[in-house]
Amino acid sequence: MTFHTPTGAYCAVENVDLAVDRGAFVSIIGHSGCGKTTVLNIVAGLLEATEGIVLLDGREVRGPGPDRAVVFQNHSLLPWLTVYENVRLAVDKVFRDRKTRAERHEWTLYNLELTHLAAAKDKRPSEISGGMKQRVGIARALAMEPKVLLMDEPFGALDALTRAHLQDSVMEIHARLGNTVLMITHDVDEAVLLSDAIVLMTNGPAATVGEVVPVDLARPRDRVALTAEARYHQLRGRVLEFLYRRQMRPAA
Numbered sequence: 190m191t192f193h194t195p196t197g198a199y200c201a202v203e204n205v206d207l208a209v210d211r212g213a214f215v216s217i218i219g220h221s222g223c224g225k226t227t228v229l230n231i232v233a234g235l236l237e238a239t240e241g242i243v244l245l246d247g248r249e250v251r252g253p254g255p256d257r258a259v260v261f262q263n264h265s266l267l268p269w270l271t272v273y274e275n276v277r278l279a280v281d282k283v284f285r286d287r288k289t290r291a292e293r294h295e296w297t298l299y300n301l302e303l304t305h306l307a308a309a310k311d312k313r314p315s316e317i318s319g320g321m322k323q324r325v326g327i328a329r330a331l332a333m334e335p336k337v338l339l340m341d342e343p344f345g346a347l348d349a350l351t352r353a354h355l356q357d358s359v360m361e362i363h364a365r366l367g368n369t370v371l372m373i374t375h376d377v378d379e380a381v382l383l384s385d386a387i388v389l390m391t392n393g394p395a396a397t398v399g400e401v402v403p404v405d406l407a408r409p410r411d412r413v414a415l416t417a418e419a420r421y422h423q424l425r426g427r428v429l430e431f432l433y434r435r436q437m438r439p440a441a
């Protein structure tokens with residue numbers, strides 16, 4: 190991906206070759222500015238790669254589509270709509286021709302229950318916490334029944350405890366639905382806890398996939414029990430070594 194800037198062409202990412210298995214939870218980690226969001230936006234179809242393509246189920250991705258739902262860091266909810274209405278809007282858009290009104294209502298409620306939001310369904314975004322807003326974003330994305338869930342630092346703006354709760358919810362939902370997830374994170378512990386594989390990106394310009402670390406820890410995973418597992422610490426160490434020894438943070 191080359192961006193054309195006032196100071197000339199800037200190659201942000203190059204030769205990103207990545208295969209993600211159906212149902213896998215894959216994290217992308219790398220220093221700030223290395224190109225993680227750029228890669229995610231290309232997969233989402235929000236950005237067109239200068240060269241190269243994205244294949245989903247063997248078909249080329251061209252532009253955004255409901256088969257790839259995105260959860261952003263800043264929950265992008267419509268403030269004048271309730272929690273229910275924010276999710277319902279997406280459900281109506283995707284399922285207008287395939288589900289009846291009653292089915293769309295039930296499906297919206299189901300996704301709110303899945304994300305533990307049923308009790309807050311009539312509240313507006315200004316009346317709920319940051320963690321709950323983020324859950325609405327996740328409910329809305331899941332309700333679209335995407336083949337791939339794309340998450341750009343979904344827990345980045347949350348305090349540590351809320352973050353832990355939400356990570357547990359996401360693990361539970363992933364175990365239940367088995368959807369494919371591509372998630373950007375800055376958090377090594379989060380990446381190891383949630384992922385089946387961690388993609389380590391090198392620094393830009395022309396950032397690329399430096400290494401893919403398979404996370405072979407048994408599921409379901411428990412964050413406290415994992416701290417007693419040698420394999421967990423080995424995997425953490427491998428990611429940390431890549432980030433802080435082999436890819437030093439670029440000068441700001």
Ligand SMILES: Nc1ncnc2c1ncn2[C@@H]1O[C@H](COP(=O)(O)OP(=O)(O)OP(=O)(O)O)[C@@H](O)[C@H]1O
Nearest residue numbers: 192194199201220221222223224225226227228393
């Ligand atoms: N539209 C654009 N025009 C010009 N340069 C861009 C554009 N979008 C991104 N870049 C540059 O491409 C590089 C990668 O940006 P990107 O946002 O993908 O990084 P990132 O790894 O997601 O960063 P962070 O972790 O800080 O969110 C950066 O150097 C950025 O300045």
